[in-house]
Amino acid sequence: MSQGMSRRDFALLGGAGILSADGARAQTGRLTAGQAVDRIRQKLSAAGVAWREQTVDTFKAGNPDTPIQGIATTFMATLDVLQRSAAAGKNFVITHEPTFWNHLDKRAEFNDDPNYKFKMDFIERHKLVVWRFHDHWHARKPDAIYVGFNRAMGWEKHLAGESLSAYRLPETTLKALALDVERKLKTRSLRIIGNPELKVTNVAMGSHALAVNASTLQKYDVILVPEAREADSAEYLRDVVDAGLKKGALVLAHEEFEEWGMEDCATWLATFINEVPVQWIPAGEPFWMPA
């Protein structure tokens, strides 16, 4: 038992085996979403990740006092993910990305929005609770999102030095690298900037931000860009290629980079939440490309 754990948590752990269809006992005895988050915070704190004052990691919908039947972890709490979570009996959804289509999950502009109402109605009808787990999952050492991506690509053995996002690959070409990424991530929307025959050894993960992409690319042959703002990053990258610098980029859907770390999140949660099942529900790639 960790030092931070309350008597109540201990009692809950002890009672996990007898939680069942017994309504009265379930009401009083089951782990709530709020208690699960407390436990996550304690676990992270014990691992040296202090909770931030300013964070997007907050409850986005539902009542934190709701008893949990199951936990779903996901890249993004899209309506589709919520529907699949409810169908799988997972009423607590832990999402890496926003629920309401903006980074801070601001709601004011959505009060009369039919898409918002539909989603909220679904959440309420199924008594779902949605909590975001972004800043502190990234803050884990090593950053759990990069660890998940490296596992999905099978690139742990190619890590170059200390960085979790720089790789030294057996020599390949930009085209072969693109095919390898498509195959391993099963992505159907990869976009390529650069000469397909470019020789590639040193690869790094880029960013949404142009400044990061520009400085990273100076040191590597190719960067993987997890969602580029086209008016800046894509335009810069084509100048790099046209300047004759022997470099290139692969532009990935945002989800294709960050999905895998939330699979690891489910595994991690199950090591200290054993009262209820925990399941990764992949958000899936939103895009496909026409033939």
Added chain:
Amino acid sequence: VPNQMTAKDVVDRIRGALGDRWKDSPLDAFSTGRPDTAVNGIAASFTPSLKVLRQAVASNRNMIIAREHVAYSHGRAPAAQVLNKWKADPAFAAKQELIDRHNLVIWRFSDNWDRQKDDPQLIALAKALGWVERRIRGEFFTVPPDTLANLAGSIGRKLHANGVRVIGNPQTKVAKVALTHGLMLVPQLRNILQEPGVDAVVIGEPVEWEAAPYFQDVVASGRKKGMIILGHAVSEEPGCGEMAAWLKKILPEVPLAWIPAGEPFGPAAGRAV
């Protein structure tokens, strides 16, 4: 040539032609070069990419009028400050060297071009798709009934685009389309979706945690619709041809050509999955 126009004369002519519609904007400004430079010729383009600048030089045009910023900036910071940040970047250095060697002047025409009546960027995109006769009103068009997959494929071919992406069920039936260009934000998307019977929305670019998942949720709520994402450059390119045609009309004495910028993305490597 004593009567040769300067870059500033060119901009004054544009302001004069727009009349009351002109509004000073930090975007529509010289990003590099001296306004008193005598103009040999003008290249109009979506973006002053290195490739576009080289083509301008090769055809002896020393003034470039483009929708985007030479240093990839969204725009409000002073040009000198933005360019200074890029001094040490090897790709931008190649661009700067070309600009200096050929004394190029680059002026951005973005906000005020978008203040033109009747959204010429949209009309030009509709023309490129062969949809002008299909316009209902505003951004709404009817297309011959087909599937989302076929419509997206045909749009991609007509625009010669490599990077078209789609959200929605490929088999969704499509007959009424909203056509837009550039960055799509959630409020605009919400307004479009209030139009009854819209089967597909064509856009330039979404933010992947904003308009894209908003649309995914629309689809998951049971509304059978699709989103076709052209790519920012692809969606604005035909309109920049229209911009060149308009400039030519008001600047008949200056040699002027549209230089298509193309898209940043190359052909797919071949689908592995």
